[in-house]
Amino acid sequence: MKAINEMKLTVPSRSANEGFARAAVAAFIAPLDPTIGELADIKTAVSEAVTNCIVHAYRDGIGVIYIQAKILEQGRVVIRVRDTGCGIEDVKKAMEPLFTTCENGERAGLGFAVMESFMDKLRVSSRPGRGTTVTMEKTILSKGA
Amino acid sequence: MKAINEMKLTVPSRSANEGFARAAVAAFIAPLDPTIGELADIKTAVSEAVTNCIVHAYRDGIGVIYIQAKILEQGRVVIRVRDTGCGIEDVKKAMEPLFTTCENGERAGLGFAVMESFMDKLRVSSRPGRGTTVTMEKTILSKGA
Amino acid sequence: MDVQLTVEEETMTAFLSGEIDHHGAGEIRRKIDEMAQRVRPQKMILDFGGVTFMDSSGIGLVMGRYRLLQSFGGALCLRHVSSPLKKVMRLAGLDRIAQIEDTRPGEKQEGKRS
Amino acid sequence: MDVQLTVEEETMTAFLSGEIDHHGAGEIRRKIDEMAQRVRPQKMILDFGGVTFMDSSGIGLVMGRYRLLQSFGGALCLRHVSSPLKKVMRLAGLDRIAQIEDTRPGEKQEGKRS
Numbered sequence A, B: 001m002k003a004i005n006e007m008k009l010t011v012p013s014r015s016a017n018e019g020f021a022r023a024a025v026a027a028f029i030a031p032l033d034p035t036i037g038e039l040a041d042i043k044t045a046v047s048e049a050v051t052n053c054i055v056h057a058y059r060d061g062i063g064v065i066y067i068q069a070k071i072l073e074q075g076r077v078v079i080r081v082r083d084t085g086c087g088i089e090d091v092k093k094a095m096e097p098l099f100t101t102c103e104n105g106e107r108a109g110l111g112f113a114v115m116e117s118f119m120d121k122l123r124v125s126s127r128p129g130r131g132t133t134v135t136m137e138k139t140i141l142s143k144g145a
Numbered sequence C, D: 001m002d003v004q005l006t007v008e009e010e011t012m013t014a015f016l017s018g019e020i021d022h023h024g025a026g027e028i029r030r031k032i033d034e035m036a037q038r039v040r041p042q043k044m045i046l047d048f049g050g051v052t053f054m055d056s057s058g059i060g061l062v063m064g065r066y067r068l069l070q071s072f073g074g075a076l077c078l079r080h081v082s083s084p085l086k087k088v089m090r091l092a093g094l095d096r097i098a099q100i101e102d103t104r105p106g107e108k109q110e111g112k113r114s
């Protein structure tokens, strides 16, 4: 399907870029005139995916986060967040709600659960030692409809 | 000089991305807490540079616009807008206020004049047939200072 | 960006809002000119009260309307121009071809640049 | 994001504002815990009235404070939670461990999810 518009954004995995990444995606989809709820859903999902790159993928240093967003026909938004960090051994297990490898008790293990429930589709592919790609999709319903 | 933060953004040369590009740059420099005036200056300069890619560089079609922004020490912001479009024969002449190659009379020929006067520094390099790179710099004064 | 048009006696007012850039300027131009060519107003007020951003595309917008009005002897007036917009307009010397009426409510009236 | 802390008798209130994410959560946690460990309040109110965004880092923030309060027998109460925030909180079942007091002014009180 041909994209009506698309953008590619790369940032280093500094936590200040969590806010920047979701603001940039929000600005990108603004022409679709999303509701406050739709916008919050997408910003939250992007924030989870980008935070995972910072907290997990590049936990021992700074790497590059690749964010791509596309607007397709009929309000379909596809967002991809990719890292070349540590990767995930068992994606199925990682996606289980409450599962977290974070030990200080301050991560809830709900990042993937948020992405899954706030977006229409979520696909996670990962190779240990090579990195992880999260692809999410959501349709912004036209307010006229 | 080492960047404190940086981002790279690529978008197709659709006019809808004029607004997106300046919103993205604005979100990126938000942590510097710019004044309304400083923010307006930078957004305006970015808008001029991106519009030039759309209107001039890729006037006969859609190409890719490459935007890079860096935050350096002491509030220095460096922004680069690059295209691989038609290029500029005579950069010096192109930069003269009121000079425009646009014939319908709706471009004021002030894009470069705005970039020059709203930013601290402006550098334009171009190769006919290869593209143009505009590099702009501005220091966001710390409000505490 | 958007424009609302009103005509009262010899005066046409265009209430502009949102962000004025190249992307939106064409549509605004068409709307204003279509009406202006019909009513041929003695005075046109461009009201920038709702405008949150403007780049040099806005200068093209003002200059073009100025030329159109000149063609049938009308005057152009710019209203509710915020400081950042004024900065762009001054760069182009728009304060010399059109009257910049007043500032946005709550904003200090600035003196003309000498 | 930012936090303002008040203590009145046995109740400690943390007024949170801005965007709650991983970037800012650490600082907020430290500020709240430093105070809570000193006063050991019977009740802690987390006031989300000024919060414009929250992701699952906010859940970690709430859960961690819940555990801390449990450790000295205090109760946790969440106040002024807007609809988007409530959506995140419900996913984590926070409505089961803490009382979600009321909504933001002007917003409809929603029933509990069955």
Ligand SMILES: Nc1ncnc2c1ncn2[C@@H]1O[C@H](COP(=O)(O)OP(=O)(O)O)[C@@H](O)[C@H]1O
Pocket (backbone or CB within 6 Å): A048, A052, A053, A055, A056, A057, A058, A083, A085, A086, A087, A088, A094, A095, A099, A100, A101, A102, A107, A108, A109, A110, A111, A112, A113, A132, D056
């Ligand atoms: N980009 C990533 N790179 C490496 N590991 C990841 C990545 N994203 C998630 N994970 C792994 O999956 C687990 C679950 O992720 P998530 O559901 O987002 O919860 P949380 O971030 O709170 O731990 C993480 O604890 C981590 O082990």
Ligand SMILES: Nc1ncnc2c1ncn2[C@@H]1O[C@H](COP(=O)(O)OP(=O)(O)O)[C@@H](O)[C@H]1O
Pocket (backbone or CB within 6 Å): B048, B052, B053, B055, B056, B057, B058, B083, B085, B086, B087, B088, B094, B095, B099, B100, B101, B102, B107, B108, B109, B110, B111, B112, B113, B132, C056
């Ligand atoms: N990125 C670019 N690619 C090719 N030509 C350009 C580019 N930017 C500017 N120019 C040329 O320089 C001229 C002056 O640019 P500018 O000062 O921005 O005024 P305007 O855009 O109003 O014409 C343009 O009319 C065009 O001929």
